[in-house]
Ligand SMILES: Cc1cc2nc3c(=O)[nH]c(=O)nc-3n(C[C@H](O)[C@H](O)[C@H](O)COP(=O)(O)OP(=O)(O)OC[C@H]3O[C@@H](n4cnc5c(N)ncnc54)[C@H](O)[C@@H]3O)c2cc1C
C-alpha cells in the first residue's frame with residue numbers, strides 16, 4: 001500500500017517535471033494515509049534517491065538491468081510494470097511529458113489497466129479504495145474532462161506545471177530491484193544521440209516575436225527576425241505559417257507545436273485560434289498586432305495595437321534603434 | 327512495404343471550444359471535422375515511404391459513419407485502401423479503442439499479410455490520451471516508439487528520429503513495428519485532381535468488431551476558467567511604436 005512516483009530522468013539527469021510529480025504524489029499519499037515511494041529506472045539514476053528523499057519518498061526503488069543505460073519506452077514500461085506488480089501500490093503517478101506519457105502508457109498497457117493522462121486535479125476525498133475522480137486536460141489544455149479511473153491500481157500522469165514543487169525531507173531507504181527484461185523490449189532503447197547546439201530556444205526565450213498568416217510570405221518574416229534580434233528573442237509562428245511552408249515547424253507555437261512562457265509574446269497577424277492560444281497563454285504578457293480589433297487574440301491579450309504588422313513591426317525596430325542611438 | 331495508418335475524426339474548433347448543455351460532447355453544430363495534425367503527418371509519412379520503397383498505404387479509423395470523410399481525405403493524398411470500424415454514439419475509451427484496432431488489424435493481416443509499419447499520431451487532438459497506439463502495438467507484439475520526427479527504412483528496420491531536451495535521439499526498430507508520429511516530421515501535401523477522383527471511387531471496407539469497456543470513464547467535459555482580460559489598446563498603426571517600446575522598457579525586456 002503506497003503511492004508510487006515515477007521519476008523521469010535522462011541519463012541520470014532529473015527532469016524538472018518529476019519534482020511536481022513527487023510533490024503531488026506525496027500530497028495524495030498523505031490524504032490516503034499511506035506513504036509515498038519513488039521509482040528510478042536504470043543504475044545511472046541511483047543518485048536521484050537523495051532528491052526523492054528531499055521530497056518525501058520513504059522508499060526509493062531502483063530498477064536495475066544491464067540494458068537500462070538510456071531511455072527506452074518499452075524497457076522502462078516493462079521494468080516499472082514488474083515492480084508495480086510486486087509492490088501493488090494504490091496509485092502510480094508519472095510526469096505529463098512526452099516521455100512520461102509514453103512510459104505510463106506502456107505500464108498501463110502491460111498491466112491492462114486504465115491510465116488517465118495530464119491530470120490537473122485529484123479528488124480530495126480519495127482514500128485509495130474507491131474509484132479515483134480526476135480532472136484531466138484535453139485538446140492540449142483547451143478543454144477539461146472530469147473522469148473516473150476505476151481499477152485496482154490507479155495510473156495517472158500529472159499535467160506539467162500544475163503543482164508547485166515543495167520539499168518535505170525525510171529519511172528514505174533504497175530498494176534495488178534487478179528486473180528481468182525480455183529481448184523484445186530492448187529494441188526501442190535509444191541507440192544514438194545528436195546533441196543539441198546550445199542557444200536560446202522557443203521554449204526558453206524571454207521574448208518571442210511571432211507571425212501568422214497575416215505576415216503573408218516567408219520573406220516577410222525578415223522584419224520580425226530583426227525585432228526579435230533587437231530584443232534578444234526568437235521568432236515563432238502559427239500553424240497557418242508552417243502549413244504554407246513559410247517557416248519550419250520548430251517555430252510553431254500551440255497545441256501541436258511548442259508551449260512557450262516568455263516575458264512577452266508579440267503576436268503579429270495571428271488570429272488566436274484556441275489551438276494556438278493554448279501554446280501561448282503561459283506568456284507573462286501578450287501584445288497582439290492585428291488589423292482586426294475583434295480578433296480573438298486581441299480580445300484575450302493584455303495589450304494590442306490595431307494596424308498593419310508590415311508597418312508597425314519595422315516602426316518598433318526603428319524606435320528601439322533610435323532610443324539606443326544606433 | 328505495407329503501411330497502416332490509424333486516424334481519428336475530430337471536430338475543428340476555432341476561437342473557443344463549446345460544449346453541449348449536458349457536458350457530454352463538444353458542440354459541433356457549426357464546426358467542420360478533421361484528423362489530428364499528427365495523424366495527417368503520419369499519412370504523409372506513410373505515402374512518402376511507399377513512394378520510396380513501393381507498397382501501399384491503408385488508413386483505418388474507428389468512429390461514426392461520417393468518419394468516411396477523413397478516410398477519403400487520406401485517399402486523396404495517396405492512401406490506397408480505407409477501413410472504417412463503425413461505432414455509434416460516444417467515443418470509446420482508450421483500452422476499448424486499442425483492443426478493437428488490434429483485432430481488426432489481426433483480421434486484415436490474416437487476410438492480406440502483415441503490415442511492415444503501423445503508424446499512429448503521438449496523441450489524438452481531442453482526447454489527448456497518449457495511449458491508443460502504445461496499447462494496440464503491445465497487443466500486436468510490435469515494438470513501438472512515440473514522438474517520431476523522422477522515419478527511415480534501412481533494410482528490415484525502421485530508424486526513428488525523435489527530439490528530446492538534449493538533442494535528437496535515434497531509435498532502431500526491427501519491422502514489423504509501430505510508430506507514433508508528431509507534426510513537423512513533414513509538410514503534408516494537398517490532394518491532386520487524380521487523388522480527389524480516387525477518393526470518390528475508393529471502396530471503404532467496414533470491419534465490425536466488439537471490445538470490452540475499459541476503466542477510464544468520461545463523466546463530463548468542462549471549459550477551463552478563462553483569464554479575464556482587459557485589453558489595453560496601445561494605439562493604431564505605426565504611430566503606436568513609441569507606446570510599444572515604452573511597454574517593452576516597463577517590462578524590462580528592452581535593455
Ligand atoms: C487539432 C488542431 C491542432 C492545431 N494546432 C495548432 C498549433 O499548434 N498552432 C497553431 O498556431 N495553430 C494550430 N491549429 C490551427 C488553428 O486552428 C488555426 O487554423 C491557426 O492557428 C490559424 O493561424 P493564423 O492565426 O496565423 O491564421 P488566421 O486565423 O488566418 O489569422 C490571420 C490573422 O492575421 C490578421 N492579419 C492579416 N493581415 C494582417 C496584417 N497585414 N497586419 C496585421 N494583421 C493582419 C487577420 O486579421 C487575422 O486575425 C490547430 C488546429 C487543429 C484542428
Ligand SMILES: Nc1ncnc2c1ncn2[C@@H]1O[C@H](COP(=O)(O)O)[C@@H](O)[C@H]1O
Nearest residue numbers: 332333388446447449450455456457458
Ligand atoms: N478512434 C480511433 N480510430 C483510429 N485511430 C485512433 C482512434 N483513437 C486513437 N487513435 C490513434 O491512436 C493515437 C493516440 O490516440 P490517443 O491515445 O487518444 O491520444 C491517435 O493519434 C491515433 O493515431
